[in-house]
Amino acid sequence: MRIGCAAIALCGAVIVGDIAQAACRQALALGLDVSGSVDAREYRLQMDGLAAALDSPKVRQALLILPGTPVELLVYEWSGPEDPTVILPWTAVTSAPVLDAVIGALRATERRQATPGTALGLAMREGVAHLSEKSNCWKLTLDISGDGKSNLGPRPVDIKPEIEPTGITINALVIGADAPALGDLRQAEISGLSAYFQNNVIVGSDSFVETALGFEDYAEAMARKLERELETLILGQVDGLVSAHKTGHTHP
Template identity: 80%
Template sequence: MLALTLGGWAGFADAACRQALALGLDVSGSVDAREYRLQMDGLAAALDDPKVRQALMVMPGTPVHLLVYEWSGPEDPTVVLPWTAVTGPQVLNGIIGHLRSLERRNSTPGTALGLAMREGVAHLNQRSECWKRTLDLSGDGKSNLGPRPVDIKSEIEPTGITVNALVIGADAPALGDVRQAEISALSAYFHANVIVGSDSFVETALGFEDYPEAMARKLERELETLILGAAPDLAPARAPGQ
């Protein structure tokens, strides 16, 4: 049934596309089964947030295209939601239900963040016709395998792709100020080594429990950036005198 549903969504792929949004989710060894569930359900909840739903639906003739993949070690990137044009509430509801149904698969413990960036760019290159292309990476740690993220960042900068990040702190409220310091350090790392683009940013979640609200804030901001801006070559022409 899922395969048929996704196949039906793929039929909208030729529609005009205002934004291609690839979401890369960290499933490395530091993310346990509970945190995986919180992350996947958190993304589903964020997509179901009223403000995010409104932003996704505001221009139905030029939909947002979504893709979701999981990443950890060099051999692990896996697409869990192929490119899907969000052409209406029914399609979005299907995406949300699909994300909530996913179960964690086995993955290696490493954190190959640079390769995760390169993976996202490869997917976004399949949507070169979209007005804007955005890579949205979630992670709870620094890279420890593969190419350095800062080197991949320099590869991405000439492409016009925007890379944003959501950094996730440890689920340990008892740590107090230490927890705040850790998330600040990780946020600074992603600022320096990962994000790309003049309007790029890092969102933070103090722990996986805070992930749904942080992801909703980030999605709303990413989608608003395009809605408020103009696509000059695709904007409707005005009649003389207007």
């Protein structure tokens, strides 16, 4: 099925020719939790996990399938109110070498000092500020990864009304307890945390929460989330481009 989707996307790109040259198809900002609950090992699993997800075959295909209208990526870290830091500035993924450079940069990133608090509401606001720079992109998506509830700054539920009118989608990757000794309690813990992100964080009619049962599962969970986001956009884009071609309009 997904191979068929890729073929449809390529056909759509051929049909519309230079219609697809003017803009990026998606701006994707990824906010990574580096608060005090994330230790050095978990930090490395998160960073390398994102790199591995971007390097997975299905995600690579989705990112590179329409280089004339690329996805633009930005990655930032967040914890306390003063700590948001961009570790990958906006980068248009226009070719395999560019994607390889992004992956290499993430794998080479070293942990910096950060305060232990979890200012999730401010992390949402930070991502939206970055996405506001990308008005040329057809879809604006913020991905927040986190392993706990907000305990500093404005509550995420109070930030949501600011974001909802912007058209920005916020998805979440919730990371559950990493200790196997907890056994079945991990499922209960992550269910509660997922419900918190569902009710307080995500924004948009097509938004969703993905889960990772510990940082060991982060790479696979991130790959699943990216596949879902990017594949949906490709199919929607092709439909819009083909419709524009038929009606004579040049914008999706």
